[in-house]
Every structure is written in C-alpha cells, then in structure tokens.
Amino acid sequence: MLAISLECRQMAFGYPNLRSRGAAVPILGEIDAVFPGRRITLVSGRSGVGKSTLLHLLAGLLRPTQGEIRADGQPVSRWLTAHRDRWRRQVGILFQQDHLIGHLTVLENVILPLIPRSGDLRQWRTQGMEMLARLKLDELAGQPAAFLSGGQRQRVAAARALVGAPDYIVADEPVAHQDRENARGLGGLLRQAADRGAVVVVAAHDRHVDEWLAVDGHLHLEHGTLHPAS
C-alpha cells in the first residue's frame, strides 16, 4: 500500500498588509517540500521564522497565497471551504498554545474532535479515556481544564490531537512544558502514529529533540524557505 503524504508545491504565504492595503507581508517564500507518511519530519528554525504558520497551512487552517498544498495527491488548499472542512477531520493538530476550553472537563476537551464523527457518548468516552491513560492523565478526566498546570494542559491538547487516530498530525512545540519522561511518552505516541502510516510533522526549536523523539527527516526553516538540515 502506498503511503499518504503532505506536499507543498511552490507554496508561499503572506499576511495581508493592513496599513498600506498593498502586497501581503511575506512570511514563507516558495516552498517545495514533501512530508511522507510513516515518517516523522522535524521542522526547526528560530522563533518567529514561520514554523507555526507552516504547520497551520499544512493543517488546512490557512490557505497559501501562492502555490498549493496537496494531501495524498489532492490539492486540498484549493478546495472549497466545505470540502476542506471535511478533509480536516483527518488532521490532528497540536497548537503551540494549547487552546483548551477552560470550562469543559479534561475528557470533554479530548473528545471534541470525535463529536462530529459517527459514534455516541459512550464510544467517545471510551476512546478519550484510553488516550488519557496513555498520557497518564486519566485521573484528571473529570477536572475542568482551567485548573490544570501548563504541562498537563499541553498533554491534554496532545491527547485531543491524537484521539481520532488522524492521518496527518502537525504538532507545534509539543513538549515545551514537559519533563523528559512525559516528553518521551508523547514522542512514543507520535512514533506509533507514524508507524501506522500517518504523516507526522513536528515543529521545534529545541536542540535536544532527539532525546525524546526519533525523527526520520529534518528540515530547517530560514528566511521563509525550507532546507534539509545539515
């Protein structure tokens, strides 16, 4: 079976220039890159260089201003919103900020991606609890997310990204607040996802990534373009 992939083709992105209403402020230049399935690709780069923007583009949260993104050969970045929304169900995203909903419990936050899919509350609960157990968070399932520490919040966000067994996983600084043991635990889950065929893209500027994650490829983002890391 052929592995799935995410691919950037001459992709560029800039935010609209609100002051002059002129050309977009360029963030990413023409990027050509392939993120294959069954592999974990690390994207490194300085803070503010555009790693998060690249991940949001790959996850379908933004549209490129030029070029396109292909998922499994399909130009998903050009699709109509309704179709892209549906495709996004195959994506698991771990934001740099955790974006948890404070008034919901930990378990409720984790099952959010499952609700629009098939199944019922019992199934969602079972899946959510399994994922929380793998991240050693099952005892916190009933707690409101607002009461968690930074590290716990990040792991809950990771559980939420992985609970639906997505085909495409983008993780932005996933272990910024984790100790080594929890970081390794999360790295293990990302490896399992890759082993079952998923495309995994991780953005980090941490030089010690290899202590918790066995990456298969490493790209460096600099001046808006991606290069193989030396």
Add this chain to the structure above:
Amino acid sequence: MTSNGLARILWAARELRAHPGSTLAVMAALVLLTALLAGGLLLSQALTATTARLLDQGPDLVVRRVSPVGWQPVQVQDAALALAVPGITAARLRIWGTVKTPDQTVTVVAADDAAMRRMALPQTLHPPAPGEAIAGQGVILSETDGRLALQGATALMTRVAQRFPSNSDLATYDVVMLHPRDARTLLGLAPVQASDLALSVFHPEEAAALMPDLIRAFPWPVHISTRLDTRKAYAAAFGRRGGLGSLLYLPAALALVLLAAAVIRQQMGDRARMGLLKALGWTGRDILALQMAKALLVSLPAVAAGLVTAYGLVYGPTQSWVGRLLLGWQTTPPRLQLDAGYAAPIFLEVGGMLLVPFLAAVLAASLGLASSDPQDLLNRGG
C-alpha cells in the same frame, strides 16, 4: 433519532450549561415576551369567541317598545302581533333589567323551568323560588347571611340560595336570577307586562329583512336589534380594547430585536471557540447544527413555557389581574372556555412570530462563522 444525533444534542445542552447566566436570561426574556403577546391575543380572542357562542344561543331578533321618555314594557298579548308576521316562528316574552345593589349594578333576569332548560344551565341549579335568587360569580354579596338587597323600581331583599358555578358562561357573570313574580315587582312591571320580545325566525340570515314588517305590525314605536347587530357591537368593543392591546407589539418587537442582537453578539464572542472546533475537524455544517441546536434548546422550551403561562393567565385561576388590567373587571372574572379552534392558531402565530426571527438571527450569525477559515476565527476571537 440516531445515537449520534442524540449525543450531539446532549453536547449542545452541555455547552449551554457552561453559561447558565446568559442562557437563563435569554430564556426568561423569551418566556415573558411570549406570555405577554399570547396572553393579550388569547384574552381578546376568548372573549370574542365566548360572546359569539352566547349570541348564537340567543334570539334572532329582539323587539323593545320605545317612547320619547325611554323604554316601555311590552304586553303579553303583543307576542301575537309578532307571530302574525310571516317568517316569525316563535315569540317569547323576557323579563329582565338592570338594578342596583349596595355595591354594584347587576342584571336581573326572571327564570322559570322552561327558561332554565332553554338556557342550558347546569342541572344542579333549580329555578329560584319566590324570595330566592341565583347569583353570578361577579355579584358581590355584602350581607353575611347570603341576603342581597336589590333596588330597582322598588326595593327587594332576596336570599341567594344558589350561585352559578365558576365555570359558567360569561353571560351569567353579573346576573341575578329571580322568580318571575319577584323580577316583575323589582322592575316595576305589571303581571301582564314584560321587558321585551325575543323572536325566532325561519331563516336567521333573513332576520334583518323582516324588520320593516315588524315595525308595521306594532301600533307603537319599536327598536329592533338583530343578532348580527349585537355581535357587531361586541366585536367593536373588543376591537377597541384589542387595538390598545396591539400597542404591545411595538415594545415586544423591539425587545425581540434586542434579544436577537444579544444572542448574535454572544455568538460573535464565541468566534475563537468556533475556530478551534473547525481546526479540530468540525465542518461548517457541524458548527451550524450545534448553534441551531443550542438556539432550539433555549427557544423551544421558553416559548412553550410562555404559551403555557399565557394560557394560565387567561384560562386559569390567576386570570383576575389580566381581566382587571385589560377589561376593567372589578371582581373575579368569569372563567373563559378554551376553544382549541381559536387558541391553536394564536399559539402557532405567537410561537412562529417569536421563534422565526430568533432562529433566523442565530442562523444568520452562524452562517458567517461556519463559512470562515478556522485561523481567521482563532485570530479574530483573540
């Protein structure tokens, strides 16, 4: 409903529970708005319907003798003059009039066995014996021993032996029913006299056409009223009050606009969360379904509760203040009979009038959210 559909509704309820203050405020506003609008319309409609039903049971034509100084009694033999007119099938002498009690003005009606049967009164009521009376719910008894002092052409002290039940028709509200002999004495009528003549005709729709013949049949001036005339007079009276009541629509419409604006504002404040849901795989349709489910969970029970409240205010035991406010009733008003044929359209009309704009406002706001890119929503939501 599928288990997934039920689970999504439960989720929408869970989201509402997270903001109990704003949810309850919107619900309370909708309940009040619905009760206010439906209450006014139901009362007006119930009175019109009840009056129409009463008039349908009454005579086709009523003939009163008039003179330059006012009403004059008719004679027993005058019934024969009316029956001589082709098209008149029955003529009945009626003894009635308005008199005073120490507290109010009441309508005195004479009733014997035949009259009681004709009026379809509850079987528990018996025709009043001489010296006795049956009083309506609106008649105030000032005497502790159940006696009632009446002042007409003469004074009469009578004992209220029975009262019309509280669920009696509107017509019995301020009525004191007496034995015919007592009624004649009180109203100053001789034994061969009556207040007016109630006539039945062969074709009720042609009643007005018989009026010229009837005027010629009597040797003295008469005033003749048809059932249609009476119905129009009542309809005009209720219409005037209804017109005043319709002024309620203006503030109600404004309140609805403000309510919808508040809900839209709340939804716009939710943009970041909606962006997050889209990022997590919710489609625009899922977002739309969630927002509409929340709106329905709030508005349907609230409108239903408002309609039930309006029903209780008009038909229930707490109706007195509505009658006092809108119709100036001084005592416990008569219980109105619910006619589903009249009430159901009002329920639908008011329910639709409030639900449609409310849901449309939510839908319009949600469409914007549903069609946006998730990152836009996350950024604009802060």
